[in-house]
Amino acid sequence: xxxxxxxxxxxxxxxxxxxxxxxxxxxxxxxxxxxxxxxxxxxxxxxxxxxxxxxxxxxxxxxxxxxxxxxxxxxxxxxxxxxxxxxxxxxxxxxxxxxxxxxxxxxxxxxxxxxxxxxxxxxxxxxxxxxxxxxxxxxxxxxxxxxxxxxxxxxxxxxxxxxxxxxxxxxxxxxxxxxxxxxxxxxxxxxxxxxxxxxxxxxxxxxxxxxxxxxxxxxxxxxxxxxxxxxxxxxxxxxxxxxxxxxxxxxxxxxxxxxxxxxxxxxxxxxxxxxxxxxxxxxxxxxxxxxxxxxxxxxxxxxxxxxxxxxxxxxxxxxxxxxxxxxxxxxxxxxxxxxxxxxxxxxxxxxxxxxxxxxxxxxxxxxxxxxxxxxxxxxxxxxxxxxxxxxxxxxxxxxxxxxxxxxxxxxxxxxxxxxxxx
Ligand code: IMP
Numbered sequence: 001x002x003x004x005x006x007x008x009x010x011x012x013x014x015x016x017x018x019x020x021x022x023x024x025x026x027x028x029x030x031x032x033x034x035x036x037x038x039x040x041x042x043x044x045x046x047x048x049x050x051x052x053x054x055x056x057x058x059x060x061x062x063x064x065x066x067x068x069x070x071x072x073x074x075x076x077x078x079x080x081x082x083x084x085x086x087x088x089x090x091x092x093x094x095x096x097x098x099x100x101x102x103x104x105x106x107x108x109x110x111x112x113x114x115x116x117x118x119x120x121x122x123x124x125x126x127x128x129x130x131x132x133x134x135x136x137x138x139x140x141x142x143x144x145x146x147x148x149x150x151x152x153x154x155x156x157x158x159x160x161x162x163x164x165x166x167x168x169x170x171x172x173x174x175x176x177x178x179x180x181x182x183x184x185x186x187x188x189x190x191x192x193x194x195x196x197x198x199x200x201x202x203x204x205x206x207x208x209x210x211x212x213x214x215x216x217x218x219x220x221x222x223x224x225x226x227x228x229x230x231x232x233x234x235x236x237x238x239x240x241x242x243x244x245x246x247x248x249x250x251x252x253x254x255x256x257x258x259x260x261x262x263x264x265x266x267x268x269x270x271x272x273x274x275x276x277x278x279x280x281x282x283x284x285x286x287x288x289x290x291x292x293x294x295x296x297x298x299x300x301x302x303x304x305x306x307x308x309x310x311x312x313x314x315x316x317x318x319x320x321x322x323x324x325x326x327x328x329x330x331x332x333x334x335x336x337x338x339x340x341x342x343x344x345x346x347x348x349x350x351x352x353x354x355x356x357x358x359x360x361x362x363x364x365x366x367x368x369x370x371x372x373x374x375x376x377x378x379x380x381x382x383x384x385x386x387x388x389x390x391x392x393x394x395x396x397x398x399x400x401x402x403x404x405x406x407x408x409x410x411x412x413x414x415x416x417x418x419x420x421x422x
Contacts, residue, residue, distance in 0.1 A: 235273050331380050
C-alpha cells in the first residue's frame with residue numbers, strides 16, 4: 001500500500017511543508033489534493049526559506065514527481081509567480097511537475113466574489129484569505145466551474161466571459177463593478193504560461209505509477225478543523241482537508257492508503273474567525289506568538305495562539321486514522337515555566353467531555369487544563385531524540401497516552417536539520 005497521507009490536525013499552519021520536505025526523499029511522488037493559494041507551506045534549508053502556495057513541497061527534489069491533483073483550485077497567476085521564484089532560485093521544476101486537467105481554475109472574478117461575500121457577512125466574517133477559494137469550489141459543486149483542461153479548448157475566452165458575466169449577475173453587479181479589468185491581462189498571460197506546462201489526467205499518471213510500485217506522499221493543506229464537513233462550520237475552508245480527501249482529490253482508491261501522518265504543533269494556533277477553546281488572549285498568547293513567529297505565511301495576519309487541545313486532536317486523529325504524530329515547534333515553548341494541556345471541555349451544563357461538541361456549542365465550552373512543568377532548555381541545539389530534556393519527554397509521553405498514537409517526529413526549529421526522529 002504505497003500511498004501515505006500527511007494531514008494537519010489543527011486549524012492549519014502546523015508545519016506540514018517542512019515535514020513533506022523532510023520525508024520526500026523516501027517517496028517517488030508528492031501530490032497536493034485540495035486547497036489552493038490559501039495555503040502557505042514553508043520549507044527552510046541551506047539558509048533559505050521557501051514558501052509554497054500551490055506547488056507541491058517535493059519540488060526541490062529532482063527525482064520526485066510533483067502532482068497538483070484534481071481536488072485543487074489553481075490560481076494561474078499565483079502559480080506562475082511561485083514557479084518564477086523557483087526558477088530564480090535555480091530549482092529545475094520543468095520535468096517533474098504535472099497538473100490535473102480536472103483541477104478548477106480560480107478566476108479574477110472568484111477573488112472579487114470572495115471579497116464581496118466576506119464583506120456581506122458583517123459580524124460573522126469567516127476571515128477568508130480572500131484568494132477566491134470558496135467561490136471557486138462553489139462553481140465546482142454548482143457544475144459551472146472552469147477546469148485547467150478548459151484552457152486547451154479554442155472557446156476558452158468565450159467560456160471565461162460567460163463565467164464572469166454569471167459572477168457579476170450573481171453578485172447583483174454590472175460586469176465592470178467587479179473591478180477585475182486590471183487583473184485580466186495578467187490572468188490571460190498566466191493562462192498562456194499554464195498551457196506550456198504538463199497538463200494531464202493525473203489520476204491515470206498516479207495509478208500507473210502505483211502499478212509500477214512507486215510510493216506516493218499525499219500532501220494535505222489547511223487542517224482537519226477547517227474541513228468543510230467536520231471543521232468548525234461555517235468557519236472553515238471549502239474543501240475536504242482530511243485524509244479521505246486524498247482519494248477524491250487525486251483519484252486514488254482507499255485501499256492504496258497506508259500510513260497517515262498527523263501534524264500538530266506543541267501548542268495551537270488559528271487564523272481567521274471561529275471558536276478556539278484554548279485561545280490565550282493575554283500575555284501568554286503574545287509570548288507564544290512572538291516566540292513562534294505566528295504570523296500568516298499567506299496573509300501576514302497575526303495568528304491566534306493557545307494551548308494544545310486534546311479533544312480537538314482526538315477528533316482529528318479519529319477522522320483521519322492517524323498512524324503517527326509529528327509534534328512541531330516544540331522549541332517555541334522552551335522558555336515557559338509551565339505548559340498547559342486541555343484534556344477535556346466543560347460544557348455549559350457543567351459536564352465534562354473528551355469530545356468535540358457541535359461547532360455552535362464549541363464557543364461556549366471551558367477548557368479543562370492540566371499543567372505540566374516546562375523544560376527550560378534550548379531545544380534548537382539538539383540533534384538526537386534521546387537528548388530531549390526529561391520534562392519534554394514527559395510531555396510527549398503524556399500526549400501519547402492521552403491520544404493513543406505514537407509521536408515519531410519532534411521538530412525543534414524551522415530548518416530541515418532540526419527534525420528529531422524517535
Ligand atoms: P479560505 O480557505 O481562504 O476561504 O479561508 C477560510 C478559513 O480558513 C479562514 O479562517 C482562513 O484563515 C483559514 N485558512 C485557509 N487556508 C489556511 C491555511 O493554509 N492555514 C491556516 N488557515 C487557513
